[in-house]
Amino acid sequence: MSEAAIKVENIGKKYNISHRSRRTNDSLLSALGDGVKNILNRTGSRTSVEEFWALKDVSFIINKGDRVGIIGRNGAGKSTLLKILSGIVKPTSGRIEYDGKMASLLEVGTGFHGDLSGRENIYLNGSILGMSKKEITARFDEIVSFSEVEQFIDTPVKRYSSGMYVKLAFSVAAHMSPDILILDEVLAVGDAAFQKKCITKMNELSTSYGRTVLFVSHNMNTIRSMCTSALYLEKGNVAATGALDKVITQYQNYFKENISKGISVGIKHLSNSGEWEINTDAQVTVSWEKYRFKPGWHCDIACYSFDGIKLFALQSHSFPNFSSLDPEANAITFTIKNIGFSNSELRMDVGIRDCVDEPYSIVVENCAILSPSDKGLPQYARQDVLVVPETTCKANKYE
Amino acid sequence: MKTVITSTDKSLLNIPELKRYGGLFRYLSLRDVSVRYKQTKMGFAWSIIRPVINIFIFGILRYLVDRSSGFVESFVAVSSGIVFWQLLSTTITDVSNSLSTNANILTKVYFPKLILPLSSLLVCLVDFLIAFIIFLILFFSFKGLPPWQIIFLPMVVTYGVILCFGIGLLSATASVKFRDVKFILPFFIQILFYASPIFLSSEFILSMNIPAWIKVLYQLNPFVFIINAFKFCFYGTFENYNVTYAMVSAVITLFVLIFSVKYFLNFEKSFTDYI
Numbered sequence: 141m142s143e144a145a146i147k148v149e150n151i152g153k154k155y156n157i158s159h160r161s162r163r164t165n166d167s168l169l170s171a172l173g174d175g176v177k178n179i180l181n182r183t184g185s186r187t188s189v190e191e192f193w194a195l196k197d198v199s200f201i202i203n204k205g206d207r208v209g210i211i212g213r214n215g216a217g218k219s220t221l222l223k224i225l226s227g228i229v230k231p232t233s234g235r236i237e238y239d240g241k242m243a244s245l246l247e248v249g250t251g252f253h254g255d256l257s258g259r260e261n262i263y264l265n266g267s268i269l270g271m272s273k274k275e276i277t278a279r280f281d282e283i284v285s286f287s288e289v290e291q292f293i294d295t296p297v298k299r300y301s302s303g304m305y306v307k308l309a310f311s312v313a314a315h316m317s318p319d320i321l322i323l324d325e326v327l328a329v330g331d332a333a334f335q336k337k338c339i340t341k342m343n344e345l346s347t348s349y350g351r352t353v354l355f356v357s358h359n360m361n362t363i364r365s366m367c368t369s370a371l372y373l374e375k376g377n378v379a380a381t382g383a384l385d386k387v388i389t390q391y392q393n394y395f396k397e398n399i400s401k402g403i404s405v406g407i408k409h410l411s412n413s414g415e416w417e418i419n420t421d422a423q424v425t426v427s428w429e430k431y432r433f434k435p436g437w438h439c440d441i442a443c444y445s446f447d448g449i450k451l452f453a454l455q456s457h458s459f460p461n462f463s464s465l466d467p468e469a470n471a472i473t474f475t476i477k478n479i480g481f482s483n484s485e486l487r488m489d490v491g492i493r494d495c496v497d498e499p500y501s502i503v504v505e506n507c508a509i510l511s512p513s514d515k516g517l518p519q520y521a522r523q524d525v526l527v528v529p530e531t532t533c534k535a536n537k538y539e
Numbered sequence: 540m541k542t543v544i545t546s547t548d549k550s551l552l553n554i555p556e557l558k559r560y561g562g563l564f565r566y567l568s569l570r571d572v573s574v575r576y577k578q579t580k581m582g583f584a585w586s587i588i589r590p591v592i593n594i595f596i597f598g599i600l601r602y603l604v605d606r607s608s609g610f611v612e613s614f615v616a617v618s619s620g621i622v623f624w625q626l627l628s629t630t631i632t633d634v635s636n637s638l639s640t641n642a643n644i645l646t647k648v649y650f651p652k653l654i655l656p657l658s659s660l661l662v663c664l665v666d667f668l669i670a671f672i673i674f675l676i677l678f679f680s681f682k683g684l685p686p687w688q689i690i691f692l693p694m695v696v697t698y699g700v701i702l703c704f705g706i707g708l709l710s711a712t713a714s715v716k717f718r719d720v721k722f723i724l725p726f727f728i729q730i731l732f733y734a735s736p737i738f739l740s741s742e743f744i745l746s747m748n749i750p751a752w753i754k755v756l757y758q759l760n761p762f763v764f765i766i767n768a769f770k771f772c773f774y775g776t777f778e779n780y781n782v783t784y785a786m787v788s789a790v791i792t793l794f795v796l797i798f799s800v801k802y803f804l805n806f807e808k809s810f811t812d813y814i
């Protein structure tokens with residue numbers, strides 16, 4: 141029986157959104173008049189207040205040593221939850237109980253001051269993150285060497301390149317040692333090599349001596365490699381919690397079944413195993429109500445890695461045999477071959493327009509997820525890459 | 540160590556927690572002290588130059604308005620008040636701005652927020668101390684040995700700073716929700732300046748031909764007592780000393796301090812919803 145590290149009971153957070161009726165003030169005088177009215181008449185009828193629950197009735201228990209990935213779409217309440225847990229924002233209802241020292245990392249480089257040197261900023265930022273002077277001094281050399289900016293440690297950070305700046309900022313954060321660590325998706329900063337270093341370090345931080353970790357990310361691979369369980373938030377509620385695979389699958393199904401703005405996207409894998417293995421095809425079908433677009437419409441799709449890197453985009457008008465002149469046509473199917481995407485989900489944006497030269501009449505972002513399988517992936521491919529080109533390799537004698 | 544967060548949490552004046560965040564307090568203060576005059580040619584000299592310019596301006600003004608003293612005496616008479624006022628007014632402004640200038644930290648990390656106004660206060664004091672020591676040396680090398688009353692100086696400075704901290708804290712808290720405060724405050728400070736015996740002495744104002752209620756109102760201003768007490772340490776005579784108004788000043792100060800801290804703590808947990 142493991143011990144609970146964090147107990148969350150019925151947490152809710154309400155925000156009041158005020159809507160102002162749109163009557164423009166046509167003169168300075170009337171604007172002033174309104175200002176006075178606002179002061180005199182506090183219940184003025186010009187603004188209406190709407191309640192918005194960013195989180196509602198969220199309850200869960202996290203055991204000591206659990207590493208929980210928090211997933212969900214933008215605006216699902218992930219960041220609000222982290223802020224409430226770390227004590228920055230006060231909940232409107234509910235109760236949280238936790239055991240031990242908590243540190244949260246919601247941003248890299250909080251409180252960095254441009255006029256201070258790297259050295260001074262390490263101490264300042266460290267103390268903001270809750271480290272004592274002793275702790276910082278003890279880890280100072282480690283922090284500096286990790287950041288790769290030794291040479292400029294006494295230069296004001298406003299002279300740093302943005303890359304150096306975030307590297308230093310991340311390094312301070314990476315050397316905290318709380319019992320409970322709260323991480324928003326801030327880790328991967330800097331150039332590719334440094335990003336890799338960051339992820340390794342975060343892995344090390346979260347897996348060493350049974351620390352409890354809460355980690356928000358959109359990258360399912362990072363979640364898979366770092367976390368032991370997951371929590372899926374949907375519109376301020378807990379949609380699923382528990383075993384990693386179950387929760388992630390549920391989250392991805394949301395995308396697969398998603399019909400938004402009247403555009404539905406279906407994905408079918410054409411391999412025998414039903415997975416999108418290397419060298420097999422996947423069919424992406426985008427469909428809508430008949431007669432919605434004029435004959436001659438065109439549809440483009442773009443696929444991104446979860447880090448936001450655009451991998452490829454396909455435009456119907458550049459396919460030589462494509463025609464959408466049939467007025468009954470209300471769908472388009474792209475057949476895409478897996479050229480060796482490694483096991484990383486790709487998210488997809490779709491845009492449709494009535495004519496090639498026009499702007500899109502509709503754009504649906506994040507409308508689907510393609511999940512390439514790592515079956516059939518060559519042995520030599522690493523797990524953290526996105527595309528695997530066909531390659532041969534042999535040892536040579538070079539004269 | 541168990542921590543509980545609930546929706547009904549109220550902040551209390553948690554001294555042990557403040558102590559635990561002593562390191563943060565130190566580094567925030569250190570940051571503000573070392574950044575204050577960064578990239579200026581004159582550096583810390585500015586904390587001396589600013590009062591000197593003010594002494595010059597208001598010395599001339601005083602000479603023009605109040606001809607009872609000579610030209611040089613006018614400068615001597617305004618100097619101590621101006622130097623002290625520099626501390627009081629920057630304390631009010633800096634403490635009042637302490638929350639909004641640190642909004643980026645407030646919304647990303649948890650810590651007892653009282654640290655921010657407190658560290659602003661410390662920075663003002665450090666800034667003042669440098670200028671003040673130089674001023675003391677100049678003043679008494681010019682005027683001769685200080686009177687024995689100078690021993691009250693630390694008490695008077697503490698007293699004035701407490702009142703200004705209270706006012707600053709009050710407006711800092713209010714300005715989280717109502718940015719209007721930021722626009723009102725400069726006028727408020729300006730009015731306080733003219734309604735305090737800084738460049739015109741209390742005696743001069745009270746002997747003026749103005750309605751009696753204005754004179755009462757003038758003496759109700761707690762700063763009148765504070766500035767006169769400060770001058771008392773320098774010149775050895777207490778202008779316009781009146782026990783009743785001294786008590787009024789003390790009561791107002793105490794009230795402002797207690798009320799502002801209470802208001803601040805009541806509101807502390809919701810700062811991030813508004814800032």
